[in-house]
Amino acid sequence: MRRVNPFSRRLFWQGLGASLALVTTRRAVSTHEGTHVVDVKVSGFEFAPAAVEIIAGDTVVWVNHDIAPHTATAVEGDWDTGTLEKGEEARIIFKEPGLHRYFCAYHPHMTGEIRVRSKPGG
Numbered sequence: 001m002r003r004v005n006p007f008s009r010r011l012f013w014q015g016l017g018a019s020l021a022l023v024t025t026r027r028a029v030s031t032h033e034g035t036h037v038v039d040v041k042v043s044g045f046e047f048a049p050a051a052v053e054i055i056a057g058d059t060v061v062w063v064n065h066d067i068a069p070h071t072a073t074a075v076e077g078d079w080d081t082g083t084l085e086k087g088e089e090a091r092i093i094f095k096e097p098g099l100h101r102y103f104c105a106y107h108p109h110m111t112g113e114i115r116v117r118s119k120p121g122g
């Protein structure tokens with residue numbers, strides 16, 4: 001395949017070496033280097049998973065799979081995805097550690113929570 005030129009092949013092996021190193025030194029290496037994106041599916045009038053645990057700086061993405069519109073609206077009122085129609089998504093970056101409970105503004109029985117832990121070593 002033309003795409004596998006010597007350069008990208010070398011990158012591939014470097015990547016493999018890095019992941020092997022991660023496995024062997026797992027205890028010493030943080031599982032959260034850089035930021036992560038966590039998906040929450042909004043489907044069947046539920047947030048799935050309803051409880052999510054992330055590290056400060058991570059992003060949560062809500063994707064609405066229902067025909068009904070939904071929101072993810074913070075109970076504390078400090079963030080809100082706004083209305084998500086079917087197929088739409090919204091992302092929110094959580095920078096501060098803490099527990100964020102949220103609900104759907106259209107269907108308040110739909111609830112979820114995001115637990116944001118502090119960044120290791122910071």
Ligand SMILES: [Cu+2]
Pocket residue numbers: 045068069070071104105106107110
């Ligand atoms: Cu809803």
